[in-house]
Amino acid sequence: MKILYLETSSKNCSVAISDDEKLLCVAEEVSENYKQSESLHSFVEWALEGAELSIKDIDVVCLGKGPGSYTGLRIGAASAKGFCYGLHIPLVAVNSLESMKETFLVQNYDLVIPLVDARRMEVYTAVYDGISGNELSPTEAKVLDETSFQEFNDKKILFVGDGAKKAKEILQLPDAEFNEDIYPSAQYLVKKTLEKIKNKDFEDIAYFEPFYLKEFHGVKKKKSEE
Incomplete structure (x- = not known):
């Protein structure tokens, strides 16, 4: 089964x-300017070329559904729906935070906690074993x-x-470790996607x-006049 993953x-x-x-x-590509609108479809073409496939070979689309950038999520969702409608294939959606903890499991940590910067002192987060x-x-936010x-x-x-930077400055947890250079990535959605496909x-x-x-x-929005 060939699966296309989008994480925006x-x-x-x-x-x-x-x-x-x-x-x-x-x-x-990580970009400070959020280049999803101009880069996403080029990246899809490059990935297909690298995998030696055509878009017609794709059986399922998986989307990292957020939380995160409102605009980025809209772009990803529109693209995922377009592929699914055009190819008549199913859509799987996975929490984007899931991909952030995958490479750190079984590394002697009790907990892995993703922190996505949501501006000011707010983050999107969840706690994983x-x-x-x-x-x-x-x-939660x-x-x-x-x-x-x-x-x-x-x-x-x-x-x-990317929310770990401000967390490091304020949290009173002296034994905690922080890795700021981690973002949701399509390549780490595979495991959860296969579980969802198995469960339909x-x-x-x-x-x-x-x-x-x-x-x-x-x-x-302006209030509509009655």
């Missing part, structure tokens, strides 16, 4: 292709302060993600929306 929730515009669990190709990778605390994560102060913790846990393409977690605060 962060500064990392990321595309991958696998044949079941075998990763065939990855195309990704450092061995099994199971979710221990659900995904959390405002960091000196008391954050104190319930885990007796655990060996690794914080990963597919999205309703017509009604699917990314996992925004928070409402988008942009230009206010």
Whole structure:
């Protein structure tokens, strides 16, 4: 089964292709300017070329559904839906935070905690078991302060993600470790995607929306006159 993975929730515009669990190709780039709109389809073309496939060979599309950048998620969702509609194939959606902890499991950490910068002192986060990778605390938007994560102060913790920089400055957890240069990546969505395919846990393409977690605060709409 050939699977196309799209991950656009962060500064990392990321595309991958696998044949079941075998990763065939990855195309990704971290950009401060969020280049999903101009890069995503080029990356899909490069990944297909690297995997020696055509888009018609793809059997399933997986989207990193967020949380993260509102605009990035909209671009990723629109592209994923377009591929699924055009090819008549199913859509799988995986929490983007899942991909951030994959490479740090079974490395002597009790907990792996992704932190995605959500501006000011807020982060998107969830808590995962450092061995099994199971979710221990659900995904939430959390405002960091000196008391954050104190319930885990007796655990060996690794914080990963671009939100780890500000966390390192404020959290009162002297034994914790921080890795700031980690972003959601399409190549680490494979395991969870295969689980969902096995369970036939597919999205309703017509009604699917990314996992925004928070409402988008942009230009206010004018109230319609009654």
